[in-house]
Structure formats: C-alpha cells, structure tokens
Amino acid sequence: MTAELDHKPLLTHEVGSLDKPGWRVKAYAGKPLDDKDLEEARSWGERLTVPDYEKLLDLLRHAPFSKEQKTEIQRWSSLYALRLEESAGLDVVYDGEQQRTEMYDWAVNHTNGFERRGSVRAFDNKYYSKAAVIGPISLREPFHNAEFSYLVSVADAELKVPVTGAYTIADWSFDERYDVDTDLREPAVDRRRARHAARRDFVLEVSRNLIRPNLQALIGVGARWIQVDEPGASTEADELDLFVDSFNASVEGLDATFSTHLCFSDYNLFFPAIERMSQCRQYAVGFANYDSRELGTSDEKRPGYQVIKKFRDLSFKPALGLGVLDIHSDFIESPELVRDRVLYAVKVFGDPKRIHVTPDCGLRTRSWTVAYEKLKNMTAGVELARKELGV
Amino acid sequence: MAATRGIDRGRVGADAVDQAFSDDQAAFVGVQKKAGMDFFSDGLLKWQDIFRPLMGALGIKPHTLIRWFDTNTFFREPELMGKVPTVKNPEGVVAAASVPRPRVTTLPSPYMFSRAAHADQDRNRLMVELAQRVLRPAIDAAVAGGAELIHLEDPWLGYFGIKQEDWAPLAEALQTLHHNLKATLAFHVYFGDAGPHIAQLLRLPVDAIGVDLIETDVAELGSGWEKGLVAGIINGRSSILESLDNTVEVARHLADTVRPRNLYLTSNCELGYLPTVVAEQKVLRLGEAAHKAKELVSV
Numbered sequence: 001m002t003a004e005l006d007h008k009p010l011l012t013h014e015v016g017s018l019d020k021p022g023w024r025v026k027a028y029a030g031k032p033l034d035d036k037d038l039e040e041a042r043s044w045g046e047r048l049t050v051p052d053y054e055k056l057l058d059l060l061r062h063a064p065f066s067k068e069q070k071t072e073i074q075r076w077s078s079l080y081a082l083r084l085e086e087s088a089g090l091d092v093v094y095d096g097e098q099q100r101t102e103m104y105d106w107a108v109n110h111t112n113g114f115e116r117r118g119s120v121r122a123f124d125n126k127y128y129s130k131a132a133v134i135g136p137i138s139l140r141e142p143f144h145n146a147e148f149s150y151l152v153s154v155a156d157a158e159l160k161v162p163v164t165g166a167y168t169i170a171d172w173s174f175d176e177r178y179d180v181d182t183d184l185r186e187p188a189v190d191r192r193r194a195r196h197a198a199r200r201d202f203v204l205e206v207s208r209n210l211i212r213p214n215l216q217a218l219i220g221v222g223a224r225w226i227q228v229d230e231p232g233a234s235t236e237a238d239e240l241d242l243f244v245d246s247f248n249a250s251v252e253g254l255d256a257t258f259s260t261h262l263c264f265s266d267y268n269l270f271f272p273a274i275e276r277m278s279q280c281r282q283y284a285v286g287f288a289n290y291d292s293r294e295l296g297t298s299d300e301k302r303p304g305y306q307v308i309k310k311f312r313d314l315s316f317k318p319a320l321g322l323g324v325l326d327i328h329s330d331f332i333e334s335p336e337l338v339r340d341r342v343l344y345a346v347k348v349f350g351d352p353k354r355i356h357v358t359p360d361c362g363l364r365t366r367s368w369t370v371a372y373e374k375l376k377n378m379t380a381g382v383e384l385a386r387k388e389l390g391v
Numbered sequence: 392m393a394a395t396r397g398i399d400r401g402r403v404g405a406d407a408v409d410q411a412f413s414d415d416q417a418a419f420v421g422v423q424k425k426a427g428m429d430f431f432s433d434g435l436l437k438w439q440d441i442f443r444p445l446m447g448a449l450g451i452k453p454h455t456l457i458r459w460f461d462t463n464t465f466f467r468e469p470e471l472m473g474k475v476p477t478v479k480n481p482e483g484v485v486a487a488a489s490v491p492r493p494r495v496t497t498l499p500s501p502y503m504f505s506r507a508a509h510a511d512q513d514r515n516r517l518m519v520e521l522a523q524r525v526l527r528p529a530i531d532a533a534v535a536g537g538a539e540l541i542h543l544e545d546p547w548l549g550y551f552g553i554k555q556e557d558w559a560p561l562a563e564a565l566q567t568l569h570h571n572l573k574a575t576l577a578f579h580v581y582f583g584d585a586g587p588h589i590a591q592l593l594r595l596p597v598d599a600i601g602v603d604l605i606e607t608d609v610a611e612l613g614s615g616w617e618k619g620l621v622a623g624i625i626n627g628r629s630s631i632l633e634s635l636d637n638t639v640e641v642a643r644h645l646a647d648t649v650r651p652r653n654l655y656l657t658s659n660c661e662l663g664y665l666p667t668v669v670a671e672q673k674v675l676r677l678g679e680a681a682h683k684a685k686e687l688v689s690v
Contacts (some may be wrong), residue, residue, distance in 0.1 A: 117630050119665020123456055123465035124439050125395035130666060132630050172463055174630035182633055184641045188584065236461045242685060258627035264456060264465065289455060328456055 009352035009391040010382050011091050013321070016162040016229060018096025018371055019367065023060055024077035028070050028075075033060055048083040069275055074099045078147065079154055084372055089379030092225070093157045095338060099147040099360070101339065103164045103229060104172050105205055106127045110143035111210050112136070126365065128228070129182065132174035134200060137363050138207045140190055142217030148362030149221055160225040161218060165260065166207035166233035166246040170199070178202045183276060203242055203342075207249035215254055225257045231361070235289050236263035240273035250278050259321065263361040267307045275314060283311055283320025286360030287339070289328060295336055297344040305344055312349050319353070320345065323360035324381070325374045330366065332373045338381025343388060352391050400531075412436055413489075415667075418421035420490055422671045426678025428565050428648070430495035430540050433486035436637060440466035441499045441544065442507070444483030445525055447564070449476055455508060460550050462628070469508040475520045481529040494544040496533035500578060501526055501564040502557070503547035515560035522564035530568055540575045541568075542621070546660065549583025558591050566596045577601055577621050581660045586611030586626060593618060599651075603659040609641070612649045620651035623659030625677050630669050638680035639687065646688055656681045 023037040029174045038060055045053025059069065081096035100106035105128075108114040114131040119304045122128050148161055148202035181191065210304070215226060228250065251258045259282035262270065267285060274280070291304025299306065311320045324341045325333055338357070346352045357378060363371040394411035402474030419434040423626055429559065439453075440446055446469050453467035486494050499507075504526070505518035505578050543565075553561070569576050578592070579601025585592065586607050592600045602612065605626050613621070624641050625633055645652055656677060662670040 116666055120464075120664055120666055121439075122463060124453075124467075128463070130630075172611055180631060182603050182626065182629070182631060183637055185609060185644060188586070188606060192606075232463060235458070235463060264458060307475075385604070 007091070007353070007356070009355070009389070010346075010386055011319075011356045012382055013092035013160055013284075013356060013358055014094060014096070014380055015088055015227075015321070015323075015358050015360070015362050015377070016094070016097055017364035018081050018098070019364050019366065019368060020096075021077060023096065023206040024073060025074045025223050027060065027063070027065055028201055030256060033063060044080055044084075046279035048080060048087050050080055050083050054357065061099070062340060075150055076249060079152060081346065082155055084368065085375065086155075088372060088375035090155060092160045093155060094159060094162060095147065095151055096263065096364070097295070098163065102128065102341055103162075103362075104169060106143060107164045107169055107210070108173070110140050112138045112140050113177075114173065118235055120202070128172065130172060130174060132176040133170075133178070134176050139203050139210050139217075141211045142214055144214065144223075145216055145221050148218060148223055150381070152222060158225070159223075159261075160227055161223050162227045162229050162261070163211070163215065163218070165230040165233070166211045166250055167243040168230050169204055169210070170203040170206050170246075171232035173202075175202055177201070184349045196274050197263050203246045204249055207246040209333050211246075211256075215256070219254060219256050223256060227259045227273065227282075227341040228280075229259055230260045231261070231263050233260075233262055234267075234269045237269050240270060241276075244273050244277050247277055248279065259319075260317050261321070261361070262286070264289065268310070271310050273306055278316040280311075282319040282356060283386070284323070284356070284358050285311070286327070288324050288326040288333070288360050291326075291341065293331070293333075293337060295340050297340050297347060297356060302344045305341065305348075308345055312354075317354065319356050320349065321358045325359035325363075325378055327359050327361045327363050327365060330370050333381070335377050335380035335384055339384040339388070340376050342382060342385040344386070352389055395513050404498065410476075413487075417489065419671075423678075424491070426675045427682055428674070429681075430493050430497050431491045432484075433490045433497040434533055435497060435663075437483075440464075441497075442466060442469045442504065443454075444477065445485055445499070447631045448478045448529070449525065451529045457507075460546055464664065466507070468520055469504070470519075471508040471510045471517065475517065475524050477524040478513055478528045484529045484533050486533075486538070486584060486673060490537075492537045493539035494533075494537045495542050496530070496538040497542045497544055498526060498533075499530060500543035500545035500548075501568070503554070504557065509529070515557060516565045518560055519567070520530045522567040527568055530572065530574075534572070534574045538574055540577065540655075541572070541580050542578070544601075544661070545547065545570075545578060545580050545584035547579045548588065549585060549606065551581070556593045557675075558594075569596045569598075575599060575619070577655070579617065579621050579623070579657075582606070583609070583624060588600050589613055593666070599653065599655060601655075601657070604641070605659045606667045609644060609648075612645070614648055614650055616649055618650040618651065619653035619655060620645065620649055621655040621657055621687075623657055624680075625656075625658040625673050626669075627658040627673070628664050630663075630665065632669075633676055633680075635676065635679055635683070638676065639683045642680060642684040643687060646684070656684070 001172045075100040078095035085093040110133045115133045119127040119129045261284040265285035287304045394408045454470040456465045501518045523546035532562045575598045578597045580686040581603035585602040601621030602621045
C-alpha cells in the first residue's frame with residue numbers, strides 16, 4: 001500500500017533534472033577538457049563546499065578516462081548536484097539525474113523490446129531521442145538502484161527518486177509492434193479503433209513489465225518516496241483514463257510513497273480521470289509558466305493557479321507540489337513572488353501541510369547559476385510564507 | 392542539433408550553427424532531388440515552430456510554451472494583443488537561394504494562427520487581420536523568392552473542428568491570400584478527420600484542399616473535385632515505412648474516384664515528428680510512390 005506523506009508544512013523539493021556540468025559531459029564523451037571546465041568544477045566545488053572536491057580536479061586533469069573513472073566522474077556530478085540542492089535549502093533532494101542520459105533514453109536503454117530511432121525537436125532548439133517498441137517489453141536490469149544507493153550514502157537531506165512513468169515512455173516512443181497496419185483503404189474508423197486498442201496494450205505492458213519491476217527493485221534497496229514523472233500524461237485528451245490505469249498498474253500494492261509530476265498541460269483535462277488515482281499522495285504540477293509575475297494573492301494576480309481548486313477537492317486529499325519557478329526562463333523569481341504564489345495556494349487549500357513547493361519541472365534547461373538562484377529564492381520565499389502563516 | 396545546443400550553452404559560435412543549418416539543408420535538398428519531388432522545401436529547419444519567423448518579423452518575442460496538439464512538441468504562443476501590426480520584412484519565410492525551384496512554402500493557416508494566438512480580440516476579426524497584415528506580405532515575399540505552391544497548414548480545424556459561423560470569415564481571410572496570387576494556394580487540414588468538412592472545404596477560395604488520410608476515410612472524400620487534392624498518404628507520426636504497393640494503390644484509388652483537378656501526394660502532417668533518417672526514408676518512399684503512380688496513370 002502507498003504510504004502517506006507526513007512532512008512539515010510547505011515542504012520544498014526539486015522535481016527532477018539539472019543541467020550536466022561541461023566537465024561531466026565532456027569527460028563522459030571522451031572529449032578534451034579545457035581550463036574553463038576545470039574552473040567550473042573548482043568554483044562550484046568551493047561554492048557548495050563539496051568535500052574533497054580537489055580530488056575531482058586531480059582526476060579531471062588525467063584524461064583519458066577509464067570506464068571506472070567515468071563512473072566516478074558521474075558520481076562527482078551527482079554529489080555536486082545534491083549539494084547544490086541542499087545548499088539552496090531544499091528539504092527533499094535528488095541528484096538532478098546526473099547519472100542518467102535523459103529521462104526517456106535512460107529508461108528504454110535498460111529495457112528489452114525497444115530500438116533507438118533518432119532525435120526529434122521538443123521545443124525551441126531542444127530535442128529528445130526516440131525509440132520504437134519492436135518486441136516484448138521487459139526490464140533488462142534495475143536502472144536506478146546504483147544511483148540511489150550512492151545518493152543514500154552521501155545525502156544529508158531526504159531523497160525522492162524521480163522515475164519516468166509508463167504512459168510517458170509509451171507516448172514518447174514509436175509503435176512498431178502493436179499497431180502496424182497502414183492500409184489507408186480500410187475504413188478510418190476501424191483503423192482508429194485498432195490504434196486505440198494497440199495503444200492500451202502498449203502502455204499497460206510498459207507499466208507491468210518495465211516500471212513496476214523497476215519500482216520493486218528500488219523499494220528493495222530502500223527507496224521510500226518515488227515520484228512517477230508523467231510529462232506526457234495529457235498528450236491525448238481521450239487517454240487520461242489510460243494514464244490513470246497505467247499509474248495504478250505500476251504502483252498498486254507496493255510499499256512506498258508514490259507521487260506524480262505533471263507539466264505543460266491544460267490541467268483541467270486530468271479531471272475527473274485522476275479521481276481514481278488514490279495511491280498518488282502528491283501531484284507536483286507546473287503552474288508558474290502560466291502565471292503573472294505581479295505580486296499579490298488574489299485570483300486576478302494568480303491566473304496560473306486557478307486550477308488548483310480541483311486538486312484541493314480530490315477526495316483522497318493528496319498534497320499538491322506547487323510549481324513556483326518557470327523553468328523555461330532565466331527570470332529569477334523573487335522571494336516575494338514565491339511567497340505570494342504559496343500564500344495563494346494555502347488560501348485555496350486551507351491547509352499548509354497539503355502544499356509542497358517546487359519548480360515547475362526539472363531545471364535542466366537552465367545554467368547552474370540560474371537554477372541555484374531560482375532555488376535559493378524559492379526556499380527564501382517559502383520562509384517568508386511560513387513566517388506570515390506562523391507555521 | 393548539437394550546434395544549436397552548443398550555442399544555447401555558450402559552447403559554439405553563430406558561424407557553427409549557420410554552417411550546420413546549411414549542411415542539413417543541403418542534405419535535405421539532396422534527398423528531395425533523389426526522391427524526384429516536384430516541389431522543393433527548405434524543410435523549415437530554422438523554424439523553431441510554425442509561427443516563429445512571422446513573430447520575429449512582427450518584432451514580437453516568443454511567449455508561453457504550449458503543447459502542439461497531441462504531440463510531444465511545444466510552440467511559443469503568439470502574443471497578439473491589440474491591433475496586429477503589418478509585417479514589413481518577412482524574409483524568414485523565404486527559402487535560401489540554394490533550394491531548387493519550383494518551391495513550396497509552408498505557413499500557418501489564418502484560422503489556426505488566430506486560434507493558437509494569445510489575443511484579446513474577436514478571433515474571426517483577428518483571422519482576417521492576420522491574413523491581411525501578416526500572411527499576405529509573407530506569401531508575397533515567398534512568391535517573389537520562387538515559391539509556386541503555398542501550403543497553409545491547419546491542424547486546428549482537423550483537431551478541434553470549426554463552428555458554422557467561422558466558415559465565412561475563413562473564406563474572407565483566404566480570399567485575401569488568394570486574390571491575384573501568382574502561385575497555387577493549398578489549405579491542408581490535418582490531425583483530424585476532414586470528412587465531415589469536405590463540402591465546406593471545397594467552397595473555400597483556394598486552389599487545393601489537403602486532407603490527412605491517416606485520420607480521414609478515403610470514401611468520405613466524394614468525387615469529381617473542382618480543386619486539387621493534397622493527399623496526406625505518408626504518416627508523419629509513425630516510424631513504420633509505408634508499403635510502396637499500398638501507397639501507389641491508394642494514390643491510384645484517389646485519382647480514379649476523387650478525380651481532383653490536380654493530385655498532390657504528401658505526408659499527412661509535417662515530418663518534424665520523425666528523426667531525420669526516418670523522415671528521409673519517408674520522403675524517398677513518397678517520391679517512389681509518386682513516380683510509380685504517374686507511370687500507371689499515364690499507361
């Protein structure tokens with residue numbers, strides 16, 4: 001059974017990714033490092049008081065790197081990211097997914113049944129890699145255990161593990177297995193029906209044969225809070241029930257706290273489907289991207305947060321991970337702006353323990369300098385809100 | 392991709408990005424030549440979304456990220472508050488000199504543009520304004536730059552539909568674009584079933600109507616079209632390569648039953664949802680199918 005979240009009011013946490021430092025990217029790719037990379041490692045090591053960071057500098061000066069050394073460099077990158085989040089004052093942290101290639105690619109690369117096809121544009125000049133499902137899906141090996149076990153050994157703050165969800169993995173993949181009929185002379189209605197049935201089979205097979213066994217493995221090494229990332233959840237407006245079924249099939253009966261992350265969607269679409277998602281104890285949702293930058297706690301000043309009333313009214317009383325940082329902009333939200341977004345949410349929910357405070361999404365598209373400033377202001381804004389609420 | 396990522400992170404200069412675009416465009420043109428395309432596209436490789444060059448020409452900064460229909464692609468919502476200014480220099484829509492002629496230029500349809508924008512005025516009035524002040528100048532620039540086919544894409548109509556009262560303003564907006572145009576104007580509905588709209592679509596003042604045959608029943612297209620048919624027979628959202636024989640059969644079926652004034656074979660939507668290597672295979676397959684279909688028709 002999914003465990004309840006019992007945290008202090010206005011708990012703060014990250015959502016997932018951070019950018020990877022140049023030294024980590026180049027070292028892993030076998031590219032030469034320059035003085036700028038070493039300075040980046042030195043200055044952030046010093047700034048974040050990363051213990052023994054001089055050892056990393058020494059390691060980086062001795063390219064080329066063996067496979068073991070590359071693994072060590074990835075772990076340094078994890079440690080830096082962890083310290084960045086802890087130093088910014090977050091209550092719950094992870095490592096910005098420093099040891100993963102990317103949230104989708106990492107998952108399918110540890111899975112049987114998929115084959116890479118290439119990259120496509122997501123937005124602006126950002127691309128993501130896509131694979132096609134070509135055969136039976138199964139977990140090749142648990143793919144978060146090693147990073148989690150390492151982070152447990154070095155984290156001071158509580159950990160929450162982000163895991164890409166089944167619906168998103170299926171949605172971001174090409175289907176070359178379940179729906180292969182392309183005869184356009186067949187009636188369109190028959191082709192559509194076959195496509196929907198194939199889609200359901202695909203998504204639920206990912207839930208049962210990939211996500212669930214990977215979650216079980218993570219719980220086996222001690223993970224207590226797992227965030228199922230579903231940025232693709234609302235892609236198909238008529239598949240919200242399938243998204244909910246996939247979440248339930250992934251977590252049902254497992255002993256951990258499960259939450260989910262949703263972003264860049266019309267969140268109204270999720271209702272009423274997510275009323276059947278009672279095992280989800282927290283929804284971390286991006287709102288700041290849709291909000292104004294004006295101060296204030298009225299409905300008019302907080303247009304991006306109007307939908308939160310629907311999350312409040314869910315009968316199983318989940319917490320809301322309130323996105324307060326726009327992750328697609330270098331604009332640094334002031335503590336006062338964060339405070340007002342939080343106070344507005346508390347006013348709507350009436351219970352500050354049901355409000356957690358987060359960025360809209362992973363911060364991987366921002367530089368570490370920007371991400372750090374944003375996160376520091378987020379925690380400062382939460383402190384202002386706590387003070388105002390007396391909690 | 393690597394170059395644009397590099398410039399975003401300050402790791403490469405603008406020259407490297409320009410060179411990468413130029414190389415990619417040359418490669419895409421090469422594929423189109425090999426496929427025997429009748430019209431050449433620059434692939435819109437520099438366009439970060441379908442509105443971006445036009446918004447750039449209007450001097451409007453990109454706004455909120457919005458999901459592009461039911462895809463994992465996002466666009467920046469065009470921010471069009473108040474009266475729409477007239478575009479002065481829409482060079483961003485004109486293909487580079489290296490793209491062979493005749494060329495096809497793809498632009499957002501005025502209906503989709505007016506609905507996707509963040510705006511504070513009546514959508515139909517906005518649609519007509521966009522046609523007059525933004526799209527017509529852009530089309531004129533494209534035609535002056537060698538475009539002979541103007542392809543207006545409209546997934547909005549396919550995906551969300553259209554109200555009865557919106558057809559007349561749409562016709563008015565399209566008339567603005569079609570009047571005295573020295574190029575073929577096509578209005579392409581995709582991401583949805585065009586079947587219920589065929590009668591109205593055929594009344595629009597354009598030269599050709601495009602349909603998404605992945606979503607639309609061939610049997611619903613009717614017959615004896617007085618316009619051209621832009622037939623989306625290659626699936627731009629699937630990595631499965633279409634069978635040559637089946638594609639040719641569908642093309643023949645369309646020629647025989649719909650009997651459009653002209654038949655244009657294309658993908659059902661843009662190919663940007665596919666990795667480059669898969670998109671190139673699809674372009675080659677499309678060319679192969681068109682070649683074979685032409686042979687069969689001429690026999």
